[in-house]
Amino acid sequence: MSQAGLTEIDKVVDRCLEVLSFRPGALLSDIDGTISEIAATPGEATVHRVARQALVRLTKVVEVVGIVTGRAAVAGEGMVAIPDILCIGNHGLERRRAGTGWEHPAGVAAVTGIAAALDAISAGADRAGLGEGIIFENKRLTGTVHYRVAADPEVAKATLARLVHAAAERHGLRVTEGRFIFELRPMAIINKGTAIRDLIVEDGLRGVVFIGDDVTDVDGFEALRAARQSGQVAALAIGVVAAETPRVVYEQSDVRIDGVSATASLLGTLADRLEALRREVGEDGDIAINRDGDERT
Numbered sequence: 001m002s003q004a005g006l007t008e009i010d011k012v013v014d015r016c017l018e019v020l021s022f023r024p025g026a027l028l029s030d031i032d033g034t035i036s037e038i039a040a041t042p043g044e045a046t047v048h049r050v051a052r053q054a055l056v057r058l059t060k061v062v063e064v065v066g067i068v069t070g071r072a073a074v075a076g077e078g079m080v081a082i083p084d085i086l087c088i089g090n091h092g093l094e095r096r097r098a099g100t101g102w103e104h105p106a107g108v109a110a111v112t113g114i115a116a117a118l119d120a121i122s123a124g125a126d127r128a129g130l131g132e133g134i135i136f137e138n139k140r141l142t143g144t145v146h147y148r149v150a151a152d153p154e155v156a157k158a159t160l161a162r163l164v165h166a167a168a169e170r171h172g173l174r175v176t177e178g179r180f181i182f183e184l185r186p187m188a189i190i191n192k193g194t195a196i197r198d199l200i201v202e203d204g205l206r207g208v209v210f211i212g213d214d215v216t217d218v219d220g221f222e223a224l225r226a227a228r229q230s231g232q233v234a235a236l237a238i239g240v241v242a243a244e245t246p247r248v249v250y251e252q253s254d255v256r257i258d259g260v261s262a263t264a265s266l267l268g269t270l271a272d273r274l275e276a277l278r279r280e281v282g283e284d285g286d287i288a289i290n291r292d293g294d295e296r297t
């Protein structure tokens, strides 16, 4: 059952270890608001140094370490800058791993419409006098309109909502919302949840941890719950919360932690604990931890 409060990091680490004792396991994380503080503009955001270092270490002790982001996969890869990390980008519409990329056909088919819709919204925003502070991000397979730094975000949101929905309808796209953003996406229901579900099947995963902070991460949380309830995997959905966290993130996550710095300390402690376990058993040991937390080989 979900609980509104925060969970101590050590307790969350214990639950991650339990889930990741089912192997192969995956540790998946969103970027913005999860391992990177939300910045005024998307280009200014950087991955938390401690979180990044921990992810590098985790790639050596967890079978799959991956990023699941709304950014373009190549942009996510560049931000995280960890060689060969799995990167699921554009909310599940593309994936990059070990130097090879894949794009969902529904995303490729939307490229022209995304560009045209963003142009139309930009022109409409100019006519409406919204001026500076609206950022249009063309990520090819999806597009994002940011209004965080608008002079009056609430006014901008109301005007943009009209423009975004009109353009989406004209170009056969759908609209989702996040923290001070509208997103234009292909009509096909491809999201972080469908991408994680596919990854579970393709990699034969048995334990999955996913960390996220926003509405689009909730698709991932729901996919984990469904996979867990079907007995397919052990899973844990971790919500990273801050002042502006949407209610649905509280409702749909299994546990909640307090902001990007908590994610960094969670990942660092998890890396410490997993490295220690691997040392005890040896590199080739098939270590696992049962549900009581006792080690077994």
Ligand SMILES: [Mg+2]
Pocket: 030, 031, 032, 033, 034, 212, 213, 214
């Ligand atoms: Mg995020």
